[in-house]
Amino acid sequence: xxxxxxxxxxxxxxxxxxxxxxxxxxxxxxxxxxxxxxxxxxxxxxxxxxxxxxxxxxxxxxxxxxxxxxxxxxxxxxxxxxxxxxxxxxxxxxxxxxxxxxxxxxxxxxxxxxxxxxxxxxxxxxxxxxxxxxxxxxxxxxxxxxxxxxxxxxxxxxxxxxxxxxxxxxxxxxxxxxxxxxxxxxxxxxxxxxxxxxxxxxxxxxxxxxxxxxxxxxxxxxxxxxxxxxxxxxxxxxxxxxxxxxxxxxxxxxxxxxxxxxxxxxxxxxxxxxxxxxxxxxxxxxxxxxxxxxxxxxxxxxxxxxxxxxxxxxxxxxxxxxxxxxxxxxxxxxxxxxxxxxxxxxxxxxxxxxxxxxxxxxxxxxxxxxxxxxxxxxx
Amino acid sequence: xxxxxxxxxxxxxxxxxxxxxxxxxxxxxxxxxxxxxxxxxxxxxxxxxxxxxxxxxxxxxxxxxxxxxxxxxxxxxxxxxxxxxxxxxxxxxxxxxxxxxxxxxxxxxxxxxxxxxxxxxxxxxxxxxxxxxxxxxxxxxxxxxxxxxxxxxxxxxxxxxxxxxxxxxxxxxxxxxxxxxxxxxxxxxxxxxxxxxxxxxxxxxxxxxxxxxxxxxxxxxxxxxxxxxxxxxxxxxxxxxxxxxxxxxxxxxxxxxxxxxxxxxxxxxxxxxxxxxxxxxxxxxxxxxxxxxxxxxxxxxxxxxxxxxxxxxxxxxxxxxxxxxxxxxxxxxxxxxxxxxxxxxxxxxxxxxxxxxxxxxxxxxxxxxxxxxxxxxxx
DNA sequence: GGCAGTTTGCCATTTCTTCGGCAGTTTTTG
DNA sequence: CAAAAACTGCCGAAGAAATGGCAAACTGCC
Numbered sequence: 001x002x003x004x005x006x007x008x009x010x011x012x013x014x015x016x017x018x019x020x021x022x023x024x025x026x027x028x029x030x031x032x033x034x035x036x037x038x039x040x041x042x043x044x045x046x047x048x049x050x051x052x053x054x055x056x057x058x059x060x061x062x063x064x065x066x067x068x069x070x071x072x073x074x075x076x077x078x079x080x081x082x083x084x085x086x087x088x089x090x091x092x093x094x095x096x097x098x099x100x101x102x103x104x105x106x107x108x109x110x111x112x113x114x115x116x117x118x119x120x121x122x123x124x125x126x127x128x129x130x131x132x133x134x135x136x137x138x139x140x141x142x143x144x145x146x147x148x149x150x151x152x153x154x155x156x157x158x159x160x161x162x163x164x165x166x167x168x169x170x171x172x173x174x175x176x177x178x179x180x181x182x183x184x185x186x187x188x189x190x191x192x193x194x195x196x197x198x199x200x201x202x203x204x205x206x207x208x209x210x211x212x213x214x215x216x217x218x219x220x221x222x223x224x225x226x227x228x229x230x231x232x233x234x235x236x237x238x239x240x241x242x243x244x245x246x247x248x249x250x251x252x253x254x255x256x257x258x259x260x261x262x263x264x265x266x267x268x269x270x271x272x273x274x275x276x277x278x279x280x281x282x283x284x285x286x287x288x289x290x291x292x293x294x295x296x297x298x299x300x301x302x303x304x305x306x307x308x309x310x311x312x313x314x315x316x317x318x319x320x321x322x323x324x325x326x327x328x329x330x331x332x333x334x335x336x337x338x339x340x341x342x343x344x345x346x347x348x349x350x351x352x353x354x355x356x357x358x359x360x361x362x363x364x365x366x367x368x369x370x371x372x373x374x375x376x377x378x379x
Numbered sequence: 380x381x382x383x384x385x386x387x388x389x390x391x392x393x394x395x396x397x398x399x400x401x402x403x404x405x406x407x408x409x410x411x412x413x414x415x416x417x418x419x420x421x422x423x424x425x426x427x428x429x430x431x432x433x434x435x436x437x438x439x440x441x442x443x444x445x446x447x448x449x450x451x452x453x454x455x456x457x458x459x460x461x462x463x464x465x466x467x468x469x470x471x472x473x474x475x476x477x478x479x480x481x482x483x484x485x486x487x488x489x490x491x492x493x494x495x496x497x498x499x500x501x502x503x504x505x506x507x508x509x510x511x512x513x514x515x516x517x518x519x520x521x522x523x524x525x526x527x528x529x530x531x532x533x534x535x536x537x538x539x540x541x542x543x544x545x546x547x548x549x550x551x552x553x554x555x556x557x558x559x560x561x562x563x564x565x566x567x568x569x570x571x572x573x574x575x576x577x578x579x580x581x582x583x584x585x586x587x588x589x590x591x592x593x594x595x596x597x598x599x600x601x602x603x604x605x606x607x608x609x610x611x612x613x614x615x616x617x618x619x620x621x622x623x624x625x626x627x628x629x630x631x632x633x634x635x636x637x638x639x640x641x642x643x644x645x646x647x648x649x650x651x652x653x654x655x656x657x658x659x660x661x662x663x664x665x666x667x668x669x670x671x672x673x674x675x676x677x678x679x680x681x682x683x684x685x686x687x688x689x690x691x692x693x694x695x696x697x698x699x700x701x702x703x704x705x706x707x708x709x710x711x712x713x714x715x716x717x718x719x720x721x722x723x724x725x726x727x728x729x730x731x732x733x734x735x736x737x738x739x740x741x742x743x744x745x746x747x748x749x750x751x752x753x754x755x756x757x758x
Numbered sequence: 759g760g761c762a763g764t765t766t767g768c769c770a771t772t773t774c775t776t777c778g779g780c781a782g783t784t785t786t787t788g
Numbered sequence: 789c790a791a792a793a794a795c796t797g798c799c800g801a802a803g804a805a806a807t808g809g810c811a812a813a814c815t816g817c818c
Contacts, residue, residue: 215670217678225673237663246670269656276655277648283662284616290669291594291625294604297677298719299596301776303805331765340677342806347767364814680806681774710795721776726797743784 070097070105079112091116095192103220110216110248114197155179161207161256166231167282168205168258174272181264185257193234193249193257200238200245202261206230209255213247214337224338225293227252237283239265297340306339307349308377311359315368327359327366449476449484458491474571482599489595493576493623534558540586540635545610546661547584547637553651560643564636572613572628572636579617579624581640585609588634592626593716603717604672606631616662618644676719685718686728687756690738694747706738706745 075097081090097109156179162168170178182205187193193204196215204211206228213234214224225247228234238245239262260268268275300306315327330338332346339346353359358373359366368374454476460469476488535558541547549557561584566572572583575594583590585607592613593603604626607613617624618641639647647654679685694706709717711725718725732738737752738745747753 215674215678217674217680219680221678221680223673223677225670237666240659241663241667243667246667269659270652273649273652273655276652276659280619280648280655280658280662283659283666284620287616287662287666287669288620288622288625290666290673291604294602294669294673294676295594295596297673298602299594299600301596301598301600301804332767333765343766344768344807345805347765348805351767683774711797712795722796723777723798724775727775730797 070100070102070109072104072108075105075108075112079116083116098192098195105220106222107216107218107220110195110220111197111218113195114244116198154184156182156258159207161230163231166205167233167278168231170272170278171274174268174274177268177272178260181260181268183259185259187251187255187257189251189253189255191251191255193251194245196246196248197244200235200242200262202259203233203235203239203265204249205233205258205260207256207258209257210252211255212250212252214250215247222337223340224334226289233282236265236279237286240269240279240283303339303341303345304349304352305378306341307335307346308353308374310335310339311366311368312371312374312378315371326362327368329364449479449481449488451483451487454484454487454491477571477574484599485601486595486597486599489574489627490576492574533563535561535637538586540609542610545584546612546657547610549651549657550653553647553653556647556651557639560639560647562638564638566630566634566636568630568632568634570630570634572630573624575625575627576623579614579621579641581638582612582614582618582644583628584612584637584639586635586637588636589631590634591629591631593629594626601716602719603713605668612661615644615658616665619648619658619662682718682720682724683728683731684757685720686714686725687732687753689714689718690745690747691750691753691757694750705741706747708743 075094078090078093078097081087082094094109094113097105098113100106100109156162156168157172157175159168168175168178184207193211194201208230210230211228211234212224213226213228214222216222228249234249235245242262269279296306296309300309311327314330332350333343336343336346350359353374354361356373358368358370358377360369361367454473457469457472457476461473473488473492476484477492479485479488535541535547536551536554538547547554547557563586572590573580587609589609590607590611590613591603592605592607593601595601607628613628614624621641648658675685675688679688690706693709711729712722715722715725729738732753733740735752737747737749737756739748740746
């Protein structure tokens with residue numbers, strides 16, 4: 001089952017895809033007389049069988065501007081249904097709630113997701129197209145190999161996406177071994193690869209696309225730690241030390257991914273000397289980045305400094321005119337999540353910057369007028 | 380030269396040791412007519428030769444309760460003297476200033492230290508006892524092998540300090556190779572192993588003792604990231620990726636250390652398969668810890684939560700009475716530096732906790748009266 | 759064109775934290 | 789033992805940021 005959420009943003013293709021796949025799993029609706037079913041009025045109110053459109057309507061209100069907090073009992077009931085009966089719609093509700101704008105709801109849903117036994121090593125749900133388990137991979141997969149307009153490379157050794165510096169920049173021999181144990185897949189944007197705290201099943205190599213790594217506080221506040229790009233590897237450290245994933249990974253764009261099971265990674269590590277060195281380098285880089293993040297996030301007194309740094313880091317390094325640089329679209333909310341602040345503060349600071357003539361907005365585009373001024377702010 | 384600072388805390392033995400060693404380096408005082416010497420009145424005011432006691436008096440005032448900001452030009456002059464003439468007293472001033480309570484002075488001094496060419500790979504100053512370079516290691520070293528009441532193990536393969544889980548838990552063969560390339564040393568408390576940003580010369584394995592890892596903001600605010608214990612390794616990631624150390628390491632207790640040069644580490648990594656796996660595991664652990672730190676430091680809204688967590692993490696896990704636990708001595712200032720807050724806030728919060736009957740102070744000891752209450756605060 | 763949902767901008771209020779200062783207490787040092 | 793330094797505790801003021809709410813602009817979709 002695809003873990004794509006934020007229904008309202010999905011292309012029809014994706015939604016159809018997802019729901020068709022959901023349909024493949026045997027549906028067992030809760031026995032109305034069971035305790036679980038009676039846990040919450042909300043759960044009982046669900047019809048015994050819901051057409052796809054109805055399901056969509058039901059989930060969408062979660063993202064309304066004044067979001068209602070979802071009854072925790074309802075979420076728990078969903079969790080129970082999913083755990084006990086593998087009811088896909090229940091998991092779907094949880095995933096949607098995990099994206100809810102309401103902090104409590106989001107936090108609660110995510111913690112339930114993280115504790116799900118379905119997210120353990122033997123059931124790789126979030127990585128559906130090439131899941132190594134039998135019952136999931138032998139149905140309609142073959143017809144869906146290359147959606148979202150991306151080419152899917154079946155063979156790592158002949159992969160045209162690979163560039164210098166990629167994690168998969170191994171020798172031919174090692175690459176061949178990697179190819180034998182890895183599972184390629186394509187996912188749409190907003191798909192959740194894994195959730196913070198969930199037991200590590202393996203790692204994901206990003207062949208193309210971008211993936212956001214984030215962490216959620218108990219209050220539901222989200223901090224986007226980084227955006228991993230093509231060539232990077234996700235979940236490496238968690239897979240190696242066999243602990244829970246340290247962050248939540250969610251595709252920011254359609255992605256081609258390569259999944260490698262934990263055990264296979266450890267095998268590669270044992271049997272191919274270069275893998276150890278390679279992994280050590282990758283982890284070192286990630287570690288350095290994490291410390292830089294700590295420094296930047298904790299030590300910077302003002303949000304203004306952090307915002308300035310964010311803007312600078314997101315502005316392309318093309319010194320065309322050495323003065324102005326455009327800036328990608330990012331909502332204020334997302335910027336706030338990247339600097340560990342609130343939406344309001346970002347809005348405030350941005351208008352300050354505009355007043356100070358440091359930036360200018362051109363439609364939905366942000367233009368940096370005074371790079372040096374920003375750099376001074378970034379301390 | 381020993382990089383021990385905070386003169387006022389040093390035992391006589393240590394101070395004498397340090398200054399004797401300083402005397403070994405040829406002293407070349409600045410030519411009064413040179414530009415560097417005229418940079419600052421403070422520098423010119425120094426006598427051409429200062430007895431040890433005078434040096435001590437001069438450094439001590441840096442830590443006065445109402446610290447004076449040291450003239451940046453004077454610091455820069457020190458830096459210049461040290462860089463150009465290898466004047467030890469100048470480096471000494473910088474190191475003392477790097478511990479100054481005055482934020483600006485501290486920040487400035489540390490950044491000068493970090494940019495020192497003397498901290499590059501070919502001149503391992505902070506690790507004096509067993510420095511591989513000739514001119515430093517062939518004088519009085521042999522008579523100073525085991526100060527501070529610690530036994531110094533010359534041979535890793537027969538080291539009695541090694542315990543399961545230690546970084547040096549290699550096979551006999553690898554351990555032998557490690558032994559050949561590593562340099563043992565003993566350092567007093569408050570010695571600086573390396574400074575944030577400084578080019579990585581190699582790594583330090585902690586045989587015994589504790590080392591604080593910290594990072595400093597531009598404003599001079601210090602954040603203590605972690606206290607590394609015996610068996611842990613410092614600077615591993617920086618050595619592997621050959622970038623600057625990600626934090627400043629300073630011994631918290633007298634320590635036995637084992638230094639391994641960068642190149643030797645890479646050699647070991649290449650030639651001993653188990654090293655790669657081992658390093659990968661260590662880095663994974665560190666990485667996980669860093670992410671946990673980010674989560675705890677950035678996502679926890681209130682300082683109260685962070686303080687509660689700090690207290691809990693520092694209380695011994697001996698559930699003798701399941702209700703109260705003692706807590707090590709740590710100044711409010713240090714607690715503040717560990718949770719990224721200010722001394723004032725810590726003082727305030729602690730008295731709050733006392734009012735709420737969650738903790739109690741017994742002399743210089745802190746007693747946790749209500750573990751559960753604290754845990755609730757820690758979110 | 760109209761609607762729903764999202765995004766932005768803005769306000770007042772409140773909470774939390776820091777700053778600077780000062781006095782009392784404890785610890786270290788000579 | 790005495791002096792010096794460091795640490796603790798406390799106060800008021802100032803500042804930054806979060807909160808919650810609301811309206812306007814903008815978007816995509818029916």
